[in-house]
Amino acid sequence: MAAGPGIRHPGMVPAKKAIEIVLAGAGPSEAETVALKAAHGRVLADDLISLRTQPPFPASAMDGYAVNHAGMIEAKHVLEMIGEAAAGHPFEGSMEPHQCVRIFTGAPVPDGADTIVIQENATQEGNRITVETPPDSGKFVRPAGLDFREGDVLLPKDTVIDPQRLALAASMNHPMVPVYRRPIVAVLSTGDELVLPGQEAGPGQIIASNTFGVAAIAESAGANILDLGIARDTIEHLTACFNNALEKGTDLIVTTGGASVGDHDLVKPVMESLGFEFIFIKVAMRPGKPVLFAERKTDGKAVRLLGLPGNPVSSLVCSHIFLKPLIRLLGGYPADTIKPAKARLTTSLPSNDERQDHLRAIAKRTEAGELTVDAFDRQDSSMLATLSNANCLLIRPVNAPAASEGETVDIILLRDL
Ligand code: AMP
Ligand code: MG
Numbered sequence: 001m002a003a004g005p006g007i008r009h010p011g012m013v014p015a016k017k018a019i020e021i022v023l024a025g026a027g028p029s030e031a032e033t034v035a036l037k038a039a040h041g042r043v044l045a046d047d048l049i050s051l052r053t054q055p056p057f058p059a060s061a062m063d064g065y066a067v068n069h070a071g072m073i074e075a076k077h078v079l080e081m082i083g084e085a086a087a088g089h090p091f092e093g094s095m096e097p098h099q100c101v102r103i104f105t106g107a108p109v110p111d112g113a114d115t116i117v118i119q120e121n122a123t124q125e126g127n128r129i130t131v132e133t134p135p136d137s138g139k140f141v142r143p144a145g146l147d148f149r150e151g152d153v154l155l156p157k158d159t160v161i162d163p164q165r166l167a168l169a170a171s172m173n174h175p176m177v178p179v180y181r182r183p184i185v186a187v188l189s190t191g192d193e194l195v196l197p198g199q200e201a202g203p204g205q206i207i208a209s210n211t212f213g214v215a216a217i218a219e220s221a222g223a224n225i226l227d228l229g230i231a232r233d234t235i236e237h238l239t240a241c242f243n244n245a246l247e248k249g250t251d252l253i254v255t256t257g258g259a260s261v262g263d264h265d266l267v268k269p270v271m272e273s274l275g276f277e278f279i280f281i282k283v284a285m286r287p288g289k290p291v292l293f294a295e296r297k298t299d300g301k302a303v304r305l306l307g308l309p310g311n312p313v314s315s316l317v318c319s320h321i322f323l324k325p326l327i328r329l330l331g332g333y334p335a336d337t338i339k340p341a342k343a344r345l346t347t348s349l350p351s352n353d354e355r356q357d358h359l360r361a362i363a364k365r366t367e368a369g370e371l372t373v374d375a376f377d378r379q380d381s382s383m384l385a386t387l388s389n390a391n392c393l394l395i396r397p398v399n400a401p402a403a404s405e406g407e408t409v410d411i412i413l414l415r416d417l
Pocket of ligand 1 (some may be wrong): 145189256311
């Protein structure tokens with residue numbers, strides 16, 4: 001199956017360019033409205049405007065006595081207490097300048113009062129309150145609108161809702177919020193040799209492992225996953241699986257395996273028959289040379305295909321590099337999600353060839369806060385155990401010269417350190 005004229009970028013595409021191509025034109029899906037609790041981690045699809053002023057009334061910041069400052073001075077610090085205001089229970093009457101009201105944190109400051117005397121600074125005998133240490137005028141009163149006012153745009157469109165912003169949206173009185181829809185990502189393993197974990201593996205069969213990791217990466221990037229299981233290496237079965245995904249409104253189909261140019265690698269011909277245009281079919285990277293990217297646009301809606309190699313390590317590395325940032329953009333997240341960190345080599349590395357290399361490696365943070373990195377010796381792309389022992393990928397750029405111990409390299413962290 002040679003690179004035909006239908007492929008927009010035939011031949012081997014440099015890894016950096018392939019990432020740019022995959023991310024170009026990827027933007028958020030339409031908005032949906034969700035309950036506030038479900039909005040954690042989502043991205044606002046519209047400005048969120050406050051429906052309330054907070055606090056809605058001048059409120060006491062302390063437990064004590066609400067006083068009129070000028071009246072207190074005139075009354076020589078001795079005041080008559082005429083009632084009580086607690087949070088949720090305002091004082092209903094009105095207060096003369098020589099009077100005061102017992103008040104608690106969060107209670108509305110009564111009309112006529114402008115200052116709070118904290119309880120530690122006053123003594124009480126019956127209704128007679130003596131202010132021992134008079135505060136400055138206005139002390140411990142939170143004016144209405146101290147936090148925000150009705151109509152303020154406190155959370156603009158495209159804000160990622162973290163726990164603090166979730167609480168703010170609640171305070172603004174929004175029970176529901178508009179967020180970008182999560183992209184629907186269909187995940188499909190391909191290969192006659194594959195069975196699911198727990199199923200009996202016949203002669204020549206192995207357990208399908210890839211898509212568990214791929215789907216987990218997609219889900220943690222913000223996708224809703226449609227698990228399509230395992231497709232056999234036949235045109236009919238693959239076509240049926242893809243049609244199923246398309247009928248369910250999938251935004252992105254991710255396959256593992258069958259993306260190469262062997263007789264049993266059918267993803268490309270089947271997707272072409274379903275109207276997908278191939279943008280590239282090979283990337284100059286290791287692991288992961290056979291990576292397909294294709295698109296179909298119907299009625300303005302784009303469906304994308306990312307065909308990942310079957311080798312478990314390749315498929316997971318490619319998911320970190322292509323799939324995760326693509327899903328982030330489709331979910332409306334800012335584009336800067338993959339930022340390699342810098343780390344210092346603790347061993348030397350040989351020179352690299354024309355494929356960008358992603359070596360499984362272990363990064364450590366020194367006491368001074370600097371990162372160091374050491375790559376595993378064996379990097380076979382079938383070895384998942386090494387990948388699971390690694391906590392980062394060490395990037396070796398195209399044609400990088402040999403690197404010695406102490407040099408700085410780029411790494412992609414796979415876990416928090
Ligand atoms: P392929 O890209 O289909 O030629 O597959 C390359 C290698 O990856 C073969 O050794 C496959 O058996 C293996 N492989 C393909 N899909 C999976 C999968 N879902 N889980 C584990 N290994 C796989
Ligand atoms: Mg295969």
